Amino acid sequence: MDIKDLLLEGLNSAPKYIDVSCRYDEQGSKYDEECENLEEYYYYRAEKHLVRTTVTDVVSNLDMPLKIFELGCGNTKKTQIFLDEILRHESSIEYSPNDVSEDFLEKTCENLFAIYGSRLKVDTMVGDLMKVLPKIRNYRGRKLLLWLGGLQCFPLNVQSKILSSIASTLQGHDVCLMSTDVTQSRETIEKAYMDFDEFKPFSKLYKNGVHVINRELKSNIDLSKFELEGRYVENKDVSSASYIQVWLRSLAQQSYVLETVGKTVTFGKGEKLLLHNGNGMSHKYTFEQLEHLFASVKLQIVKKWDNEHSVLMLVKRITS
Structure with a gap:
């Protein structure tokens, strides 16, 4: 699927999401390399x-x-x-x-x-x-x-x-x-993946999907109007796995034009924009x-x- 179609599919879904792969453009790949150097990762x-x-x-x-x-x-x-x-x-x-x-x-x-x-x-x-x-x-x-x-x-x-x-x-x-x-250590996992300081590489990597939306769909989604949040979900069932969920929570009612496709995307106050598709990411x-x-x-x-x-x-x- 073309990246524009993949992004649009996520924004048209309920809940809205950005596929994990979309954040790995050239800049996202650089953020990923920075994450590798973190002591806690x-x-x-x-x-x-x-x-x-x-x-x-x-x-x-x-x-x-x-x-x-x-x-x-x-x-x-x-x-x-x-x-x-x-x-x-x-x-x-x-x-x-x-x-x-x-x-x-x-x-x-x-x-x-x-x-x-x-x-x-x-x-x-x-x-x-x-x-x-x-x-x-x-x-x-x-x-x-x-x-x-x-x-x-x-x-x-x-x-x-x-x-x-x-x-x-x-x-x-x-x-x-x-x-x-x-x-299997919750403390180790949360320390590694869930420090949402805006200057940390993981926060930059998580948010990079929005920058990709703005570039590929010619929009101006304002990250300052969202808060980065997440949680670790532990699951021992043999047919499942444990995983991390990360999202951007909208701090206000807001709408943005996607010029490339001539559509508008709206986020309600408190609405989540998931930074992955499906149940979660980074499975353990x-x-x-x-x-x-x-x-x-x-x-x-x-x-x-x-x-x-x-x-x-x-x-x-x-x-x-």
């Missing part, structure tokens, strides 16, 4: 440490050679740990990174070329996951789908759809290597919840590595 450090300490074992479980397709590649700092290890044994790697921001993806690839040169054969995929997965499915060689920290960002109902599409993309000996958050799982989720879409965890906050899983399609 545990997940990035835990995930990166897990990748570093397990990379040799992980790569030894891959059937080489293969082509790597990465979903939501970001700045590829964690990915480079895998690339470095693979290039210890292989002369070159075919690598196809995906991101929703074409500008950010172009700069990421420039950095990769500066590091690896011709040893990394890169072809990019711009767009959301459901758009690029059918293209990956058409590749007939052996492949690895790499998806680091992405699953947790989507609503529960969307997670199942994406995982089903991943399952249909995996053929034969293909595998998917993914990571996600398994943190138990291992039982992950196994249940994967089994429901015919995926199987064949090996996993974990620490206090992060789990790295090698997943394959169940064929029988």
